[in-house]
Amino acid sequence: MKLTLALLVALAVVYVVIGNVASAGNYGIDVADRFVERLAYIPSKTQSLLTRGNLEKWLADPENAVAARGYVMPVLFPLDLAFLLLLGCFLGVASTAIAGQIPMLGAIPRAIFWILPLLFLLCDLSEDTLMVCIFKSVAPLTDGWFWLLHTFTTTKIAALTATFAQVGFLGVLCVLLRFFPASHA
Numbered sequence: 293m294k295l296t297l298a299l300l301v302a303l304a305v306v307y308v309v310i311g312n313v314a315s316a317g318n319y320g321i322d323v324a325d326r327f328v329e330r331l332a333y334i335p336s337k338t339q340s341l342l343t344r345g346n347l348e349k350w351l352a353d354p355e356n357a358v359a360a361r362g363y364v365m366p367v368l369f370p371l372d373l374a375f376l377l378l379l380g381c382f383l384g385v386a387s388t389a390i391a392g393q394i395p396m397l398g399a400i401p402r403a404i405f406w407i408l409p410l411l412f413l414l415c416d417l418s419e420d421t422l423m424v425c426i427f428k429s430v431a432p433l434t435d436g437w438f439w440l441l442h443t444f445t446t447t448k449i450a451a452l453t454a455t456f457a458q459v460g461f462l463g464v465l466c467v468l469l470r471f472f473p474a475s476h477a
Contacts, residue, residue, distance in 0.1 A: 302378050415445075419444035
């Protein structure tokens with residue numbers, strides 16, 4: 293339980309630091325909104341749909357050079373990396389800790405409860421790495437790479453949602469079983 297609390301506190305600290313570093317004053321509204329990772333549009337471009345072409349134009353625009361560099365470092369690496377590791381570990385530790393308190397789940401290997409947090413970690417790390425490669429021109433921004441980036445983002449969001457649902461379900465089940473213990477016939 294102490295590990296879960298420590299991870300939660302560290303998670304909150306890193307989240308606040310990311311918010312301060314990525315503020316509009318430092319790198320602009322696009323980076324502050326983390327548009328590639330969260331939104332379907334580019335905020336500074338009057339909410340035009342985020343497409344490969346629009347992202348390519350945004351990256352090629354000299355006015356966005358500082359924002360693009362700031363997005364890569366320090367926002368994605370090291371701050372987002374720290375955040376995703378802390379969040380994934382917190383959710384995995386919380387899931388296994390809560391599941392360990394539910395007797396009827398005793399026969400299920402604890403590793404099962406790490407599948408969704410690890411999927412989130414893998415997709416977020418892959419998304420961040422691909423963004424760095426594209427932003428630093430290591431990988432060309434092609435339709436294929438853009439599709440893969442979008443797939444990582446969508447899967448990351450779905451995995452994170454499912455992971456929170458897992459922790460919530462296990463937590464509710466644990467509380468209910470404390471109030472209404474299972475009777476043995």
